[in-house]
Amino acid sequence: KKHVSQSLIQTVGITTMGVYIEASSGFGQSQDSIRRHHGIVSAEIGQLATIPPKQRTKEAIQAYKLRKPDLPFEAFQGGFILEKIARPKSKGELKLINTNVDDNPAVTFNYFKHPHDVR
Structure with missing residues (x-):
């Protein structure tokens, strides 16, 4: 077993199509935190990647x-590889729901909706 050094998200490359490749490593959980559920938006949600989206x-x-408590500790050690598209053609929308500054706006991201962004 090799130790995975920890790094913040950093750009590790840019493709000829202008896609930024970013990486982060050293993500890990303690034996105690594995016993807890951190929510659907946590980094560990990648464990669901083995289940088809639908x-x-x-x-x-x-x-x-x-x-989760029965998964091996090593399943929670690792990193991420991300990609960002420079100048995407897909457009989202951000609308205020009301004038209350404590309320979140309505957001539609529309990632990869334009065919150019998925070439």
């Missing part, structure tokens, strides 16, 4: 939460 139901997430 099968990622509330039941599948609940089953993951129940199985």
